[in-house]
Amino acid sequence: MTELTPRRTLLAAALAAAAAAGGSPAVQSASAAAPGSSGAAAGPTVDNRFWFSSADWQAGTHHGTTAVPGARPALAFAAPAGRTAYTDPHTGRQGTWEYAAWTSPVHRSAVPATEVIASWNARTPAGSWLQTELRGTYTDGTATPWYVMGRWASGDADIRRTSVDGQTDGRSTVWTDTLVVDDPAKGLRLRDWQLRLTLYRRPGADLRPVVWLAGAMASDVPDRFTVPASGPGRAVAGHGRELKVPRYSQETHAGQYPEYDNGGEAWCSPTSSQMVIEYWGRKAAPQDLAWVRPEYADPQVCHAARSTYDHAYRGCGNWPFNAAYAATYPDMAAVVTRLTCLTDLEALIAAGIPVITSQSFREGELTGAGYGTAGHLMTVVGFTPAGDVIANDPHAPTNAAVRRVYRRREWENVWLRTKRYNASGKAVSGSGGVCYLYVPALPDPGRTAALRAVGVL
Missing domain, CATH: 2.60.120 (Jelly Rolls)
Structure with missing residues (x-):
């Protein structure tokens, strides 16, 4: 899982250098959060x-x-x-x-x-x-x-x-x-x-x-290795909800079109984008897929990778490029933002809005994932009645294996934290709640209210 590694490695190195000089990254309060603390800060972030x-x-x-x-x-x-x-x-x-x-x-x-x-x-x-x-x-x-x-x-x-x-x-x-x-x-x-x-x-x-x-x-998200645990929000507590989002695996494209970030192994971001685009009923036009080799399954994922590729970054994980690609489909709007808590994400799911999230973690930190990553995108499609996270995780061997259920406490921490320890024990950066939101350009009143409630509108 390497899609976000080059950019985030550089950013982490810069922040680590600042910390070594006596500072720490993204500190909103007067002093940095100690490792293992929640790092909570007063006021909006x-x-x-x-x-x-x-x-x-x-x-x-x-x-x-x-x-x-x-x-x-x-x-x-x-x-x-x-x-x-x-x-x-x-x-x-x-x-x-x-x-x-x-x-x-x-x-x-x-x-x-x-x-x-x-x-x-x-x-x-x-x-x-x-x-x-x-x-x-x-x-x-x-x-x-x-x-x-x-x-x-x-x-x-x-x-x-x-x-x-x-x-x-x-x-x-x-x-x-x-x-x-x-x-x-x-x-x-x-x-x-x-x-x-x-x-x-x-x-x-x-x-x-x-x-x-x-x-x-x-x-200005506070520097934190852990975030406070949340309980299931009212939007899903006791009954849960799962959106019917198409499931696509990036791994089925491994080795395809290596000119775009070495092929499908690194295509978590465009694969996630394509899932949500199609959830909203949008499809790639046949002429847009004509360049894809006919023996390749799900050619729209190849198209998404080509359409989000950043030639300087040399990857498909440029966040605004993914949002801009989603908005090329008819009457779609898309932004990159941060959410500050899991209950905000639950409110969006309750309104019928899937959320593409960015997270990084060591193998073993997210039970059931079976891998570690310096940066990975997946699509949250629902919550179980107990409040655990249901995700379409494109790091799966087949489309059928994309659906995963992740433990709530583990998942919210790997998504919302800004700092983590990698496999070598080095402190590196986390996304701090970064996500993509893709919705119809004229959302219905319920979805408009949900977007307003999380601060996007």
Whole structure:
């Protein structure tokens, strides 16, 4: 299980270096949590702000973009604001592009943050692409540079989707898809942030790339090796609930298309994404699957891997790229966020919303898994009457073996903790509750209420 290892290993190394210098990562309270403690902190630890309404798109600063009204409002390319050259670092192809840009209002986060992760939902017709950038203001009043959070396209014929390595100002750094304060133990945080979306198209082309949703999740999750145990929430207590989510194994694709992160063994993220996309009734079009070898089962999983591959990260585990892929399906919305407790996840399941979660653990820490991982995505599809977690875990030998039941206490800890010990006894990072939420763009009232309750809307 290696999909998230390169990025998370680098991030863990940076945080370990800060800790060795007398600090510790992602500390919200005045002092770091001791190993084995809950690390609980007072006040909110996660803040979401996503732009998607007509009023949202009318706000901010437009340079050649326009707000498009309708049932699903959008930001669209209206007229070129200029031209620029771009040399794709992964193909060497040079090109000239017209561009238009939108800069969001400044969002003052309810949580002075140690990490920020952007999300976007867009359509870029062939001959177009987009770049998402983020700029923050530190709590000392100084600003970060504009950081590139992703160069992305719906397809891969024009540019290669990519994160951008080597971005830092000496106080914060972009690790693939996450902007991280380098040494939060010193008290520095990101007070506010704003996005800049730049849409590109071939000069003179009559193309209209559009963005339906863009924003970010900012967080300051306390440093913790364990989290407090929770009891089953009211949403599932005593009766449980299991959603009928399709089951796909990444392992059945082992060795297939090694150009995408060495094949299916590393495809936990796109495999999980495809399960939830199909739960909502969306299917890949036949023409999108025509490139897959006919003898391969579940070609849509191969398509998902190709469509989420980050050529700089060299993996399919770029979190926003997975959400952006899900939103290429008709009337789907998708974001990357953090949940702060298992009862929030239960509320989403009760509303009929499966949740793709990121976790890491040693073999033996999660009873029944049978493996250890430095970073792995699975899909939570329900809870038993006793409150244990029912997951579609793509690390299974067959589709039929994907369904697992994991012990509640073990599962919530490996998902929500920010620190853990690996097999060598070294302290490394955990995801701290990171998850993907994919829902219809116009969810029903019950699902809207659930999303609002967990702070996404």
